[in-house]
Amino acid sequence: xxxxxxxxxxxxxxxxxxxxxxxxxxxxxxxxxxxxxxxxxxxxxxxxxxxxxxxxxxxxxxxxxxxxxxxxxxxxxxxxxxxxxxxxxxxxxxxxxxxxxxxxxxxxxxxxxxxxxxxxxxxxxxxxxxxxxxxxxxxxxx
Amino acid sequence: xxxxxxxxxxxxxxxxxxxxxxxxxxxxxxxxxxxxxxxxxxxxxxxxxxxxxxxxxxxxxxxxxxxxxxxxxxxxxxxxxxxxxxxxxxxxxxxxxxxxxxxxxxxxxxxxxxxxxxxxxxxxxxxxxxxxxxxxxxxxxxxxxxxxxxxxxxxxxxxxxxxxxxxxxxxxxxxxxxxxxxxxxxxxxxxxxxxxxxxxxxxxxxxxxxxxxxxxxxxxxxxxxxxxxxxxxxxxxxxxxxxxxxxxxxxxxxxxxxxxxxxxxxxxxxxxxxxxxxxxxxxxxxxxxxxxxxxxxxxxxxxxxxxxxxxxxxxxxxxxxxxxxxxxxxxxxxxxxxxxxxxxxxxxxx
Ligand SMILES: [Zn+2]
Ligand SMILES: [Zn+2]
Numbered sequence: 001x002x003x004x005x006x007x008x009x010x011x012x013x014x015x016x017x018x019x020x021x022x023x024x025x026x027x028x029x030x031x032x033x034x035x036x037x038x039x040x041x042x043x044x045x046x047x048x049x050x051x052x053x054x055x056x057x058x059x060x061x062x063x064x065x066x067x068x069x070x071x072x073x074x075x076x077x078x079x080x081x082x083x084x085x086x087x088x089x090x091x092x093x094x095x096x097x098x099x100x101x102x103x104x105x106x107x108x109x110x111x112x113x114x115x116x117x118x119x120x121x122x123x124x125x126x127x128x129x130x131x132x133x134x135x136x137x138x139x140x141x142x
Numbered sequence: 143x144x145x146x147x148x149x150x151x152x153x154x155x156x157x158x159x160x161x162x163x164x165x166x167x168x169x170x171x172x173x174x175x176x177x178x179x180x181x182x183x184x185x186x187x188x189x190x191x192x193x194x195x196x197x198x199x200x201x202x203x204x205x206x207x208x209x210x211x212x213x214x215x216x217x218x219x220x221x222x223x224x225x226x227x228x229x230x231x232x233x234x235x236x237x238x239x240x241x242x243x244x245x246x247x248x249x250x251x252x253x254x255x256x257x258x259x260x261x262x263x264x265x266x267x268x269x270x271x272x273x274x275x276x277x278x279x280x281x282x283x284x285x286x287x288x289x290x291x292x293x294x295x296x297x298x299x300x301x302x303x304x305x306x307x308x309x310x311x312x313x314x315x316x317x318x319x320x321x322x323x324x325x326x327x328x329x330x331x332x333x334x335x336x337x338x339x340x341x342x343x344x345x346x347x348x349x350x351x352x353x354x355x356x357x358x359x360x361x362x363x364x365x366x367x368x369x370x371x372x373x374x375x376x377x378x379x380x381x382x383x384x385x386x387x388x389x390x391x392x393x394x395x396x397x398x399x400x401x402x403x404x405x406x407x408x409x410x411x412x413x414x415x416x417x418x419x420x421x422x423x424x425x426x427x428x429x430x431x432x433x434x435x436x437x438x439x440x441x442x443x444x445x446x447x448x449x450x451x452x453x454x455x456x457x458x459x460x461x462x463x464x465x466x467x468x469x470x471x472x473x474x475x476x477x478x479x480x481x482x483x484x485x486x487x488x489x490x491x492x
Binding site: 012030046048068081082083087094097098103106107111113114 | 178180182183184186187263285288289292293296297298299300301302303304305306308309310311313314315317368369370371372373374375427429477
């Protein structure tokens with residue numbers, strides 16, 4: 001059987017892939033199989049993110065990141081940001097997109113020590129001693 | 143070949159030891175955290191100077207940490223292409239970025255339980271892997287490593303969005319919790335698709351392959367959390383553990399039904415033909431080898447008497463890959479000869 005991608009080489013590999021969580025099998029030559037695997041995104045969410053961003057018109061302050069110069073168009077096409085500042089530069093667009101991709105747009109997990117220390121001060125200030133104890137545990141050396 | 147890679151080839155991968163809970167179905171568990179340095183552009187956008195600084199900082203932080211103080215510190219631009227593939231086959235680096243080894247590196251801890259990829263999509267990818275379904279204990283180890291790195295490095299973090307990553311679909315916890323499942327019973331019974339569909343409904347992603355960059359692949363599936371934001375790390379760990387346990391139960395049922403029902407003779411035939419081929423072939427492709435090893439693995443899980451044990455079989459799944467065969471041979475080997483070397487190695491194990 002010929003490779004179903006290049007239609008040139010004999011197929012050597014039966015590539016099982018899951019799209020939308022369905023298994024599909026494609027007969028590929030070795031070179032094409034390697035390419036196909038390299039192209040595979042970490043998750044289908046990357047594609048979803050690009051789709052969501054592509055329906056959006058960037059606001060006047062959303063055209064490019066002042067720190068790294070990444071443009072909205074590049075973010076939309078690649079699904080990737082260029083630096084931490086991009087998250088501020090494209091805040092509105094990402095807020096909408098992340099809400100739809102993750103079903104949430106507020107992080108509720110761990111934080112770096114400095115941020116945890118701030119949270120601890122907040123917890124003490126509002127006299128939430130249960131939260132304070134938990135945060136203090138987290139700051140303790142392992 | 144570098145001395146450090148020579149050592150990796152010799153030493154055991156802990157996940158292959160078949161010692162963890164439900165290792166018959168769950169080959170390995172894995173937890174990965176994506177982290178970036180706050181003051182540098184992400185690897186895809188930085189200059190070579192930025193990348194060099196990130197690599198240096200990451201290695202220095204690793205050397206200061208307790209778990210990785212004595213780890214192997216590898217720079218990809220000092221290694222050969224086959225050695226890159228070797229690391230990818232062991233899932234210590236991701237294959238998607240093999241084209242560009244410049245200023246990339248990997249830290250490999252004892253028995254490959256803890257490792258850190260540097261300058262891939264994100265500055266750091268901390269990961270922990272071990273045998274069987276053991277996600278909570280892996281998370282504890284990885285979380286401690288994350289805390290140690292966090293003392294040396296300032297990570298990109300936002301109060302609203304958590305840890306910031308190159309791909310916003312990883313932002314928040316930056317965490318991917320996964321298990322590598324062997325599901326031969328469900329595959330033979332034709333039940334894979336409904337199972338995967340069910341996983342999707344509960345927020346999981348499933349991929350049908352062994353590793354990320356290798357060829358095809360018996361009946362190996364990787365299940366992981368689809369999203370990374372909006373839940374705590376513990377929550378993700380519990381959800382993936384629960385989802386995986388559900389699949390393990392279904393696989394056991396499928397295996398029981400196959401081995402007790404009218405199809406038993408069909409399974410026995412598959413398994414014994416597989417043993418025949420694996421113990422006699424003079425030349426075998428990776429794909430064919432994987433398929434037959436998968437049947438023998440099924441037989442082990444049914445507690446049938448087999449000429450090979452769990453650990454040897456798990457190791458073959460890794461060692462039979464192309465770059466591993468070449469590393470063992472100590473030279474470049476073309477594909478036809480690789481098949482012969484692969485058959486020799488498998489025969490010796492059967
Ligand atoms: Zn092809
Ligand atoms: Zn930027």
